[in-house]
Amino acid sequence: MKSVFFLSLMNGGAWGGSEELWFRTALWMSRHDYKIGIGCYDWAEKQDRITELKNAGCAIYLLPNKKGLFKKAAVKKALQSIPFQEYNLTVINQGGWEEILHSPFSNLYKKLPAYIILNHNYNENAVLSFKKQKLLEQWITGAQMNFGATQKIFEVVQNKFNISIDNKQTLVNPVTFTPDTTPGLYPPVTNDSxxxxxxxxxxxxxxxxxxxxxxxxxxxxxxxxxxxxxxxxxxxxxxxxxxxxxxxxxxxxxxxxxxxxxxxxxxxxxxxxxxxxxxxxxxxxxxxxxxxxxxxxxxxxxxxxxxxxxxxxxxxxxxxxxxxxxxxxxxxxxxxxxxxxxxxxxxxxxxxxxxxxxxxxxxxxxxxxx
The missing domain is CATH 3.40.50.2000 (Glycogen Phosphorylase B;)
Known part of the structure; x- marks a missing residue:
């Protein structure tokens, strides 16, 4: 059985459009004979989606959504409990492009049999130390594929940090409703209203x-x-x-x-x-x-x-x-x-x-x- 682990590092809010891609794909794959594991931050507002994933047969590993001094230690402990070696592929979802550079995720790539990265935004004013730049390069070159919501993500990384990204592809996020087969009836513009x-x-x-x-x-x-x-x-x-x-x-x-x-x-x-x-x-x-x-x-x-x-x-x-x-x-x-x-x-x-x-x-x- 093919197996995929989805690890979402997004934690700026309970849920974002950038998480719909992995969530909906994980559901579909679990319902079509894939072994699926999920790792994401624990928010009360996520519980309905977590329940849906569980009911579809996904294995769930929640990262503690703690604040303060012990946050990194708690997340590191939870991360260590995830059996990444049992999955053929790990899909790492980022709200931006550099969450993977921060502890406790920074050296995770060394433990993954195979992985791809989903990037959803860029920062043209970003500054990275030489050490962080080298770490980002290691993550990028080690990935089977680097997906981005826009080509601009790759351009910024290449231009700012001189990192060559050969394995890259854009991937649009899913719409939140079922698209119709024809365009919606256009509202009339009456009296220029x-x-x-x-x-x-x-x-x-x-x-x-x-x-x-x-x-x-x-x-x-x-x-x-x-x-x-x-x-x-x-x-x-x-x-x-x-x-x-x-x-x-x-x-x-x-x-x-x-x-x-x-x-x-x-x-x-x-x-x-x-x-x-x-x-x-x-x-x-x-x-x-x-x-x-x-x-x-x-x-x-x-x-x-x-x-x-x-x-x-x-x-x-x-x-x-x-x-x-x-x-x-x-x-x-x-x-x-x-x-x-x-x-x-x-x-x-x-x-x-x-x-x-x-x-x-x-x-x-x-x-x-x-």
């Missing part, structure tokens, strides 16, 4: 909601008939509330909070805006295209590989007030073509997104099982 949405954590340093709001605060935009719904939670909620009030945009821009009904939210909108400073390949863009909605995006991560300016969406020339205004103005002047752009976006999704997702990813991972 339209709704735009943004699905992102309220973190302006990364997601730049403040720049977007400022770009839409000029007299010409205030005179137009649109609404922007910002979905998500985060540390900058009060900052954004204050900005909306200061710019007198209370009837234009709305903080809608967290939503679990992503598909319906996208079906109800005319455009998705993902004009961000830091992103890999945002799931929101893939999901918007899956519903047949055009996107306005920045030149960040792999978004330009999915969005073609003036064909299935629009790309901001720069992530500034002026750059966003330029892209949005071009978009506004072509609003009669938004439905066509949406259909083009759906066609792009069909071409780029692996379906059936879990089966396709399992096939890819199986290549690296010794």
């Amino acid at each position: 339209c709704t735009w949405v943004m699905l992102a954590e309220l973190d302006t340093a990364r997601k730049a909601q403040d720049i977007l709001i400022n770009a839409l605060s000029s007299p010409k935009w205030k005179a137009r008939n649109w609404q922007l719904h910002l979905y998500g939670k985060g540390k900058d909620k009060e900052k954004l509330e204050k900005l909306i009030s200061e710019l007198a945009l209370e009837e234009k821009v709305f903080l809608k909070g967290f939503t679990t009904n992503i598909k319906q939210t996208l079906l109800d909108c005319n455009l998705l805006l993902q004009c961000t400073l830091i992103d890999a390949m945002p799931l929101s863009v893939v999901e918007a295209m899956a519903t047949g909605r055009p996107c306005v995006v920045s030149k960040v991560g792999d978004m330009p590989a999915w969005v073609e300016d003036g064909v299935n969406g629009f790309i901001c020339p720069a992530l500034t007030v002026e750059g966003i205004d330029e892209a949005m103005e071009s978009c506004w002047q072509q609003k009669n073509n938004w439905a066509v752009f949406g259909k083009n976006a759906f066609e792009t999704f069909i071409k780029k997104y692996p379906q059936p997702y879990e089966e396709k990813i399992a096939e890819i991972l199986s290549i690296y099982i010794n």
